[in-house]
Amino acid sequence: MAGTESFPVLLRDQIRRGFTAAQQCLAAAVYFDSGRLPQLAAHCYQRSELHRSHALRMIQYLLDRDLEVRVGGIDEVRPDFDSPRAALVFLQEGEQAYTEQITELAGAARAANDYLGERFVQWFLKEQVEEVASMTTLLNIAERAGSNLFDLENFMARELSGASDASGAPSAAGGSL
Secondary structure (H helix, E strand, O other): OOOOOOHHHHHHHHHHHHHHHHHHHHHHHHHHHHOOOHHHHHHHHHHHHHHHHHHHHHHHHHHHOOOOOOOOOOOOOOOOOOOHHHHHHHHHHHHHHHHHHHHHHHHHHHHOOOHHHHHHHHHHHHHHHHHHHHHHHHHHHHHHHOOOHHHHHHHHHHHOOOOOOOOOOOOOHHHOO
């Protein structure tokens, strides 16, 4: 699709996907919170805000370039899961799909010789490498923990409690994170 649609069109589509990903992470956070898994919930609440801020960064980029900006609805969000592990698998698959979409976006910018767009997307590619790695780690730890979710929660409290560094991040519309 990168060869058939322009970079700004794909970026506007990605904004919708970013808001959808934010809402999906929020739904997962509520699922974990209702299961009394506060560390998993906190991680997903943070991921929700991160995806939201990514979408706002894309909006700001379009505004800065004086390109059309439209914010519409979001795609369907899954609120229920068979198990915490199933939720983590679903979220990991979502991050992998999101990475493919960002990669397609970078390809579209490159194909159009839009060097500013390509440079802008590089930050998101770096972020996605980190996010897929983080979700893969969580899923691996969940596999090891088996039915003992206390071990997974303990791991998260011990290893993943630090805030991520957003240095070098593009600006977000509305001054969001």
